Amino acid sequence: MSPVTLLPFIVLIGAMFLMTRSAKKKQKQAADMRNEMQPGSGVRTIGGMYATVKEVHDDAVLLDAGPGVHLMFAKNAIGAVLTDDEYNRIVHGEEIVGDDELTNDAVVPDDASSLTETDETAAADDSRIDLGKKDEPAEDAEAEKAEPAEKADDVEVKKTDGESDAK
Secondary structure, three states: OOHHHHHHHHHHHHHHHHHHHHHHHHHHHHHHHHHOOOOOOEEEEOOOOEEEEEEEOOOEEEEEEEOOEEEEEEHHHEEEEEOHHHHHHHHOOOOOOOOOOOOOOOOOOOOOHHHHOOHHHHHHOOOOOOOOOOOOOHHHHHHHHHHHHHHOOOOOOOOOOOOOOOO
């Protein structure tokens, strides 16, 4: 066998090795993060719930989700251990005011309408488009009422109960 024919297999085995190595590295980082949890740490579960760690056991964690609400979770259900600043910002809405941080003075609109139209364009586009059926003139309506009676003899009757023309 020539080395050229073995090259695709070598590349495939190398790619599999790199993928498993990175997956193992991520699993190790997640396990280390979960093992470093201490009572009082803020966490986010994989379900998106934010809580404070009350007790840490071998395979489980007791979380304080609110006044009088204590929940037992498996350690694998902890998605992230948050810093105190990040936990307070998310849960309590507390902002740290500093040189690099945003202050609460910024006004954020509730919707995107303020970004797309101004007061002049809103007033100009205020007219509505009528998509309803228009009324016909009275003389055309009377003529059409008379015509269907004459055409009734020429109209072929449709069969609706499963009958067919085939014999």
